[in-house]
Each structure stands twice: as structure tokens, then as C-alpha cells.
Amino acid sequence: MIGNSILYIRNGDETLLFDGKRFNAAPATKIASYYSVAALPLSLIRTHGFKTPRETSSEKLAIQAEISMYEEGGLNPDTDFKIDSLTIPLEHEETLYVESYAVEVERIRHQFDTFVKKSGHLDAIISPALSYQALYAFEHLDAKNDIFIHFGEHSAYAVIFKNGHYIATRSITNLEDLAQKLGLGVGEVRQLLRTKGIENDRYTPDEFLQMHTIQEELSKAVERIAHSISHKRGIFGLDHIERFFIDFEGDTIPGFLEMFESYGYEASSKEILNIFDDVEPGNKHHALNALYALGGFMQKYPMPNLSIYERKPSFFKTHVGQFSLLIATAVLLAVAYPVYANLELERLNTQHQSLQQQVSSMETMTQKLRHALKEERRKRNMLKDQYHTLVKTVEGYDHMLDALIDFDTEKLARQRMMKDINMAMRQYMLSSKYLEQNGSESMKAHIITPYTKRDNIAKFMKQLIQQGYTHVETKKIERDNTLYESLVEIRP
Numbered sequence: 001m002i003g004n005s006i007l008y009i010r011n012g013d014e015t016l017l018f019d020g021k022r023f024n025a026a027p028a029t030k031i032a033s034y035y036s037v038a039a040l041p042l043s044l045i046r047t048h049g050f051k052t053p054r055e056t057s058s059e060k061l062a063i064q065a066e067i068s069m070y071e072e073g074g075l076n077p078d079t080d081f082k083i084d085s086l087t088i089p090l091e092h093e094e095t096l097y098v099e100s101y102a103v104e105v106e107r108i109r110h111q112f113d114t115f116v117k118k119s120g121h122l123d124a125i126i127s128p129a130l131s132y133q134a135l136y137a138f139e140h141l142d143a144k145n146d147i148f149i150h151f152g153e154h155s156a157y158a159v160i161f162k163n164g165h166y167i168a169t170r171s172i173t174n175l176e177d178l179a180q181k182l183g184l185g186v187g188e189v190r191q192l193l194r195t196k197g198i199e200n201d202r203y204t205p206d207e208f209l210q211m212h213t214i215q216e217e218l219s220k221a222v223e224r225i226a227h228s229i230s231h232k233r234g235i236f237g238l239d240h241i242e243r244f245f246i247d248f249e250g251d252t253i254p255g256f257l258e259m260f261e262s263y264g265y266e267a268s269s270k271e272i273l274n275i276f277d278d279v280e281p282g283n284k285h286h287a288l289n290a291l292y293a294l295g296g297f298m299q300k301y302p303m304p305n306l307s308i309y310e311r312k313p314s315f316f317k318t319h320v321g322q323f324s325l326l327i328a329t330a331v332l333l334a335v336a337y338p339v340y341a342n343l344e345l346e347r348l349n350t351q352h353q354s355l356q357q358q359v360s361s362m363e364t365m366t367q368k369l370r371h372a373l374k375e376e377r378r379k380r381n382m383l384k385d386q387y388h389t390l391v392k393t394v395e396g397y398d399h400m401l402d403a404l405i406d407f408d409t410e411k412l413a414r415q416r417m418m419k420d421i422n423m424a425m426r427q428y429m430l431s432s433k434y435l436e437q438n439g440s441e442s443m444k445a446h447i448i449t450p451y452t453k454r455d456n457i458a459k460f461m462k463q464l465i466q467q468g469y470t471h472v473e474t475k476k477i478e479r480d481n482t483l484y485e486s487l488v489e490i491r492p
Contacts (some may be wrong), residue, residue, distance in 0.1 A: 020294055048100050066083050082103055128150075151244050158170045158228070348397070451482055
């Protein structure tokens with residue numbers, strides 16, 4: 001393969017060459033000589049995370065990831081999936097956090113079969129949310145606690161990094177969904193965001209409804225991202241965010257990043273991500289995906305690969321090729337060394353018997369797994385009625401919550417409570433397993449802190465009382481020699 005450029009597939013079958021800085025036209029022939037990569041839309045990728053001991057072998061980890069994706073990630077056992085994983089070491093723990101990715105094989109074929117019919121293979125298919133790792137590996141950015149927020153036509157998401165290492169992704173409303181709510185085209189929405197954003201004085205009176213819808217949707221996005229930051233603080237020890245980057249074709253959305261200041265991030269810098277000077281705006285995020293794939297090809301970092309079209313090895317690296325070579329060698333040896341040929345044949349027969357025994361053992365194991373899967377499906381069907389009831393209940397709560405969001409006074413009170421609690425937790429270096437907010441009426445914070453610093457919980461509560469919260473109550477949940485956990489309920 002040619003090593004100084006890679007072949008990037010855009011929109012399913014369009015091909016471009018990428019050299020690390022810019023795109024060039026792909027050659028009409030010999031495209032198989034290049035390492036080929038493509039990015040899947042994030043909406044097609046299912047993710048699920050779990051913890052495992054650090055000493056878990058790669059083979060066992062792959063099995064655990066597949067089992068976890070089916071049993072806890074909700075994959076349909078009757079559908080074929082391509083699954084791969086990324087491991088994230090946890091500080092101060094002897095465990096790994098494993099984030100697994102799965103995509104239906106049929107969806108992969110729908111996206112890339114046209115290209116593969118011409119090229120014969122597709123070396124790597126990546127998740128675009130992981131592409132920001134390349135910015136640190138290729139020294140475009142120094143390693144800090146960063147959040148990258150991408151707005152694309154079909155997918156939009158925020159990606160969190162701690163000290164230059166990926167820890168989480170959170171999906172938000174994309175341009176296509178926002179365009180449907182506004183009743184406009186995607187191009188019109190992109191122009192509105194680029195020129196007017198969420199700033200009231202940029203809109204005319206007849207654009208008030210458009211402005212209100214955009215403000216509401218971006219406010220929801222900011223709230224989801226803020227909740228994700230708080231949740232990851234407890235898992236990964238994320239104490240602060242130093243930089244917010246907006247990845248919007250090298251442009252910004254006026255007033256958007258400043259919305260995070262309502263959640264206690266006034267000191268964080270707000271910047272535009274614009275790395276590739278020689279790439280046109282519409283291809284800048286594609287260039288980032290290609291740079292990440294180039295770094296994976298260069299083995300700068302582990303890169304989960306969701307391709308089902310990986311390059312076939314040369315003939316003599318295949319089992320058939322190796323067996324053919326072995327037969328030819330055996331014939332030559334048989335002519336010159338009959339005794340050696342007989343011994344070699346006996347060895348091959350023994351090996352064949354051993355392989356048959358292994359195949360038989362694997363078939364027995366597969367049968368047991370099929371029975372176990374059948375039993376799990378039976379249990380799943382028994383729970384379907386309960387599940388549908390719960391779904392309807394949750395939908396009811398979702399509708400009620402959507403109605404409450406329409407009241408600006410309620411929204412401001414809720415944001416103020418979230419900001420006050422986040423600022424107080426940061427001041428006293430407290431972490432949370434989760435934050436549960438009931439509108440502006442109350443909020444529960446499951447706080448965790450080293451046992452030696454448990455007094456910080458009392459200081460945290462005292463500060464909230466001084467800020468005017470009339471009801472701040474705590475209930476001890478659990479403690480040991482190192483950790484102390486409390487459930488704090490706060491009401492205005």
C-alpha cells in the first residue's frame with residue numbers, strides 16, 4: 001500500500017486522496033494500492049459502556065464487549081452486527097472503561113457496497129466522534145480538558161476529552177432535524193445559525209418564531225452537554241473544562257458557546273475549530289475524519305474499525321495458499337526423501353485430527369450458546385409488556401417536561417439551580433455519580449468525596465443555604481475507609 005496518502009470515501013462512493021493537510025483528486029485506476037477509509041454517520045452507530053479489570057486479555061475483552069452489547073446494549077440477536085471497542089484506563093482504579101460500538105451489517109452494505117464493488121475492499125470504517133483524537137496526536141492542539149461540539153446535516157454531537165484522551169460522546173439536535181422544526185431547508189438553517197445564532201438583536205420581528213425555536217433547541221443541547229460533563233466527573237475525575245470548541249465548517253454560531261456560562265463555565269475559553277487552511281469549509285470535518293484514519297493507519301493510537309470489507313491477505317498468507325505450498329513441498333520431499341515424506345504426512349494427519357477435535361468442541365460450545373440465547377429471548381418476551389408500559393410512562397413525562405420548558409421563568413430558575421450547585425461542587429472539589437433535577441422544584445445530587453474530606457459536603461450545603469435555598473437536606477448512603485457518599489436534596 002502507498003503510505004504517504006490515504007483514500008477517503010465521502011458520501012458512500014466519492015473518493016479523495018488525503019495527505020494529512022489537504023484533499024486531492026483520487027486516481028482513476030490503482031485505487032486498491034491506497035489504504036482506504038470512510039466514516040459512518042453517528043446516528044447508525046450503537047454504543048454501550050462497561051467496566052472490566054485491567055488484566056483482562058484482548059480476546060476475553062472482545063467476547064465481553066459482544067455479550068454486553070447484546071444483553072445490555074439492546075442489540076437484536078436476529079440481526080447481524082459489526083462490533084468493535086475502545087478501552088479507556090480509569091485513574092486511581094485497577095479497571096478499564098470499555099466503550100463498544102455496533103452497526104448493522106446491512107446498513108454498512110447499503111452505505112459502501114457501491115464503492116467496494118469497484119475497489120474490492122474498504123480497510124477501515126470509523127466513528128466520526130473519535131476523530132478529534134487526531135488533533136492531539138498530530139500536535140494541532142496541546143492536551144487539555146476539552147469539549148468539541150460538531151453541528152452537521154445528519155449528525156451533531158459533543159465529544160469530551162480529559163487531558164487529550166477521549167472519554168465520552170453526547171448526541172444533540174442536527175441541522176436536518178432543526179430544519180424540519182423550522183420548516184426551512186438545511187442550507188437556510190445553516191445560514192441562520194452562522195449569521196444570527198441565538199442573539200435577539202440580529203433577528204427581525206417577523207423572524208421571532210424562528211429565533212425562539214433555535215434558542216430552545218440550542219438551550220436543550222447545552223443542557224444535555226452540561227449534564228454529561230457532570231456525570232463523567234464522577235467516573236473519570238473530570239474536575240473542570242478548559243476549552244469549548246465549535247466545529248461548524250470553520251465558522252461559529254453567535255452567542256452559542258456563551259450559553260455554557262449559565263452552567264458555571266465563565267472561565268473556560270470558547271473557540272472556533274478551524275485546523276485545515278487548505279480545505280474548503282464543507283470538507284473540513286471530512287478532513288478531520290481522514291486525519292484520524294491516517295493516524296490509526298500509522299498506529300499513533302488504537303482505532304476501532306467497523307469495516308466488514310477488510311483487505312484480503314495475499315494468496316500465500318491464506319490457509320489455502322499455505323496448504324498448497326505445503327503440498328508442493330511435500331511432493332518434492334517425497335521424491336528425494338521418502339522417509340521424511342511419510343513422517344510429515346503422519347504429522348499432518350495428527351494435526352488434522354486435532355483440528356477436527358477443536359471444531360467439534362467449538363460446535364458443542366456454539367450449541368450451548370444458542371440454547372442460552374433462546375432462553376434469554378424467552379425472558380425478553382416476558383418483559384415486553386412491562387417495557388411498553390414503562391415506555392408510555394416515560395413518554396408522558398417527556399411531554400410534561402417539554403411543556404414546562406416553554407416557560408422562560410421556569411427555565412431560568414432551573415439553570416440557576418444547576419449553576420449554583422455545579423459552582424459549589426467545583427469550589428469544594430466534590431464529584432457526583434448523578435444529578436437528578438425536578439424542574440425548579442428540587443434537585444438531588446449523589447455526591448462522592450474522599451472520607452478525609454467529608455466535611456466539604458457540609459460546607460457545600462452551607463453555601464447553598466447562604467445563597468437562599470431554604471431546604472438543603474442530606475442522607476448518608478455509604479462510607480468506608482476511603483470514600484464517603486451522600487444524597488443531598490436541595491429545594492429553593
